[in-house]
Amino acid sequence: MSDQDELLSTDFDENYDLFIEEALATGCVWGLENDEGWALCPALSNEDLDVLPLWSQPDYAELHCREEWRDYKVVPISLEELLDDWLPGMHEDLLLVGPNWDSSLEGLEVEPLDLLEDVDSAAEDLSD
DSSP states (O other): OOGGGOOSOSOHHHHHHHHHHHHHHHSEEEEEEETTEEOOEEOSSOTTOEEEEEBSSHHHHHTTOSGGGTTOEEEEEEHHHIIIIIHHHHHHTTEEEEETOOTTSOSOOBOHHHHHHHHHHHHHHHHO
């Protein structure tokens, strides 16, 4: 495995913090989409739920455009749209968020409203 394959830490909490920090800095997150929709994974925490992996940098997302996701493209989502529309909708649809999953598609599985709260809290800390 090359250094390029591991852009993120093996510490999932660190990756989560980086996700929030970089999303606030750039105003954007990144997902994978093809003609059929967004890339989803079954949740490890609950087999009845799916996880939408999202990344704070396009390079992190690009690593996953291979094998079963080779026909997916890296697509930006504005942070405002994520917070106002996506996360409340994901909560209603019983989807989890996979923020900054590593090259093995491993990381935290976060409730959308928890992520919303954590981003809002981090944004408030920045404005203080």
